[in-house]
Amino acid sequence: MAEPEQLNLDLEGWEGPLDLLLTLARSQKVDLRAISILSLVEQYLRYIRQRQTLQLEVAADYLVMAAWLAYLKSALLLPRQADEEPDPEELALRLQLRLERLAAMREAGARLMARDRIGRDVFVRAAPEGLRTVRRAAWQAEIYDLISAYGRISARTRPVMHVVADREVMTLEAALARVSRLVGATLDWATLESFLPDGSGRLRKSALASSFLAALELAKQGRVELRQQAPFAPLYVRALA
């Protein structure tokens, strides 16, 4: 058994009680599976006793481990009772399994660090040109968005605009002038609607009514003739030569 005095280290050098235990176990120079847990407990307890300058917060974990190991030691040494729970042999086995796993990872870490590492053993380009992705905005909007936006704006501003537009009517005088002027432009039959000015809604209704009266007036004056195939069918107007 190695002398723990050789491990002249502060507790602060250890990564916790398991780390200390593993190092002590290694000093037995046997496979972890063949380790003497009893000797290991002895080593650990002796080592802890020798560290007189313990900082309590650092030492707490180590002292808890020491207490647990002292219990394990007594359980291992005392005559075993058949129904004893937990079985001290099993506790020792668990401890050994934990040490094996920590040892395995410590070994794996060392092998990992020994690999050819970028920036230490192999090198990539120090000043690569780099790849650039230029993002171009592909603007997206739907026709529905467009017309509903216009509807929204119209609704917002409409009371002002609408009142003015709505008062527009076509007087009979205006319709007479318009129909008599347009009807002279062609000798063919033309629907009364074709004489109406552009527009929609009330203006159109007003224009239709006025133009109808104008057409009747002009027919009465003998300047145009009218033709309609059936009730509500299109009304045709033609200038009389």
Add this chain to the structure above:
Amino acid sequence: MTPPDDGIRAVEALLFAAAEPLTAEAIRAHVGDAVDVRAALARLAEDYAGRGIALVRRGERWHFETAPDLAHLLRRDRDEVRRLSRAGIETLAIIAYHEPVTRAEIEAIRGVQVAKGTLDVLLEAGWVRPAGRREVPGRPLTFATTPGFLAHFGLDSRRDLPGIDDLRAAGLLDPVDLAFEEALEVAKDGESD
């Protein structure tokens, strides 16, 4: 390719990993006097001729760079779909319905100022174009829509845009304002009695 000897390999690796172009002397300082650096450089220039990487000499210094004819690959354009903001779509709608229209007119119709960025986005999207100046004091610029606008929205012409009546029939006028309008009509009917 024929694997080069270790001297050439060393020069190759050194130039590859270097942060800046290296002189032959600087290379020699690393790889040692046993290597014929000039010969190694000549061999490497030959090895890389016609590849995607080239060994080039700039003054007294050497370095690897991507072949000039492939530089365009290092840049990639990617379209990112972005939706127009509310301000953007409203401004576009006003231009579409009223074109040609000045910024001041757009603002008068919207009742809100139009941020410069809003028009920029519409110009960038290719939906709106400057359409000459209006011959009034200050000669303000007018805006109109483009063929790209018609294409994006699937319209044959601006006449395909629904009129106000169509919008109302489709229920696209704001309910609050509609109610207000109906109130106005009732008032008018009352007057005409």
Add this chain to the structure above:
Amino acid sequence: MTPPDDGIRAVEALLFAAAEPLTAEAIRAHVGDAVDVRAALARLAEDYAGRGIALVRRGERWHFETAPDLAHLLRRDRDEVRRLSRAGIETLAIIAYHEPVTRAEIEAIRGVQVAKGTLDVLLEAGWVRPAGRREVPGRPLTFATTPGFLAHFGLDSRRDLPGIDDLRAAGLLDPVDLAFEEALEVAKDGESD
């Protein structure tokens, strides 16, 4: 060497110019669908075999790096590679060999709490990433390694982690509880002989 065709040259130039290892998909996004990227990578790996620069695959990503045997010539007044503490090395090893793994599992193996700074260093180095939560009470976060980890340590994949097959076969990557159950069964079998 035989000059390669334009597709291969394009992949070569791209990998050379890239600041990060690239997946085949990322390469394809730059060079276009017309290029058989897999074939080009295979051809390039072959072209560079035995040279001072090597094309290597790390996980799903590819990059050029200098040949490992030239380390002694290139290692110099560069930035020191990140030095990890013992806690850092062990924690990284535990994550790499057990991923995805929770902090509690790391602590169970090391027998000590994982200081906050230890995981931070590994995250900051880009070697470790959060890898979702485990669906057990408390939903603890798990950690796993990154493509950057594979690249840094020159691993083609996690299967290449040193000794991982032996460790797994020996049950050393199994939790203590599982190993304990198994050990007890072996012991019982032995008694029954």
